[in-house]
Amino acid sequence: MSDRESVRSAPVAIVTGSGGSLGRATALRLGADGFAVAAFGRTGGTLGETVRQLTEAGVPNLEVSCDLRDPKAIDASIRRVEEELGEIEVLVNNAAIYPPTPFLEISVEEYDDVVAVNQRAYFVAAQTTARLMTPRRRGSIINIGSITWGGGWPLLASYVSTKGATVAMTRALARELGPDNIRVNCVSPGAFPTDAEKIHENPEIYNQFVLDHQSLKRRGTNEELAAVVSFLAREDSTFVTGQTINVNGGWTMD
Numbered sequence: 001m002s003d004r005e006s007v008r009s010a011p012v013a014i015v016t017g018s019g020g021s022l023g024r025a026t027a028l029r030l031g032a033d034g035f036a037v038a039a040f041g042r043t044g045g046t047l048g049e050t051v052r053q054l055t056e057a058g059v060p061n062l063e064v065s066c067d068l069r070d071p072k073a074i075d076a077s078i079r080r081v082e083e084e085l086g087e088i089e090v091l092v093n094n095a096a097i098y099p100p101t102p103f104l105e106i107s108v109e110e111y112d113d114v115v116a117v118n119q120r121a122y123f124v125a126a127q128t129t130a131r132l133m134t135p136r137r138r139g140s141i142i143n144i145g146s147i148t149w150g151g152g153w154p155l156l157a158s159y160v161s162t163k164g165a166t167v168a169m170t171r172a173l174a175r176e177l178g179p180d181n182i183r184v185n186c187v188s189p190g191a192f193p194t195d196a197e198k199i200h201e202n203p204e205i206y207n208q209f210v211l212d213h214q215s216l217k218r219r220g221t222n223e224e225l226a227a228v229v230s231f232l233a234r235e236d237s238t239f240v241t242g243q244t245i246n247v248n249g250g251w252t253m254d
């Protein structure tokens with residue numbers, strides 16, 4: 001088998017926001033579990049670093065610079081993955097933005113931006129990918145949610161709204177795509193010690209707040225989140241669809 005053929009024989013997983021904290025861990029875990037990885041992100045250092053680590057680990061990969069606010073760019077990028085890397089089996093809708101703004105001060109422009117990245121892009125990527133998966137009758141779409149949607153969260157009204165929509169969309173797509181053997185699930189992270197935490201003024205107080213609420217009295221790692229995403233991507237979970245799996249150290253249990 002030529003190198004090119006061996007690359008194309010690996011099942012392909014797309015991870016959006018691959019340059020971010022949880023996206024990078026997910027891309028690397030899926031690569032370790034045998035997927036070729038299409039690493040979507042914005043041009044620049046962090047995406048390049050993820051691609052560097054994938055390559056170093058011997059994972060077939062494709063770096064895809066794509067502004068997720070642009071539906072046409074999402075569609076074209078996904079089709080490029082099929083042409084250059086092979087048949088897409090897994091889509092992980094992971095990228096998100098989370099500007100911390102008091103509700104009374106959120107502009108319509110900011111709200112639209114959050115919806116474009118955190119919700120519309122999930123919808124468009126799922127639709128384009130499902131159109132490719134449906135004739136093949138296989139595929140797994142994993143949407144990354146957030147603990148914040150269940151209990152509400154101050155200063156993040158637009159973000160929280162999109163994360164609630166993610167759970168709802170996951171259920172609707174699971175019902176509609178199930179007959180085509182395409183599974184759709186949501187992984188809902190709790191509070192991971194990532195860059196996202198920098199929005200909190202006092203890291204120590206926030207750290208204690210998290211530990212007080214979790215059942216497990218330690219912080220989760222990005223790799224522990226990625227392991228659950230990979231479970232939903234692989235053959236181990238072929239009878240699981242429409243679910244939201246909370247990965248939060250036992251903070252919420254619904």
Ligand SMILES: NC(=O)c1ccc[n+]([C@@H]2O[C@H](COP(=O)([O-])OP(=O)(O)OC[C@H]3O[C@@H](n4cnc5c(N)ncnc54)[C@H](O)[C@@H]3O)[C@@H](O)[C@H]2O)c1
Pocket residue numbers: 016017018019020021022023040041042046066067068069093094095096097117144145146147148188189190191192193194195196197
């Ligand atoms: N970190 C946490 O504790 C936590 C908690 C709950 C939910 N989550 C969810 O997990 C996912 C990953 O979070 P993270 O902490 O790794 O975030 P992060 O900020 O580290 O990564 C997000 C990535 O999305 C990319 N992105 C943003 N806007 C984009 C655009 N317009 N086009 C292309 N890419 C864009 C960014 O470049 C970044 O690489 C998100 O969906 C987030 O809501 C994270």
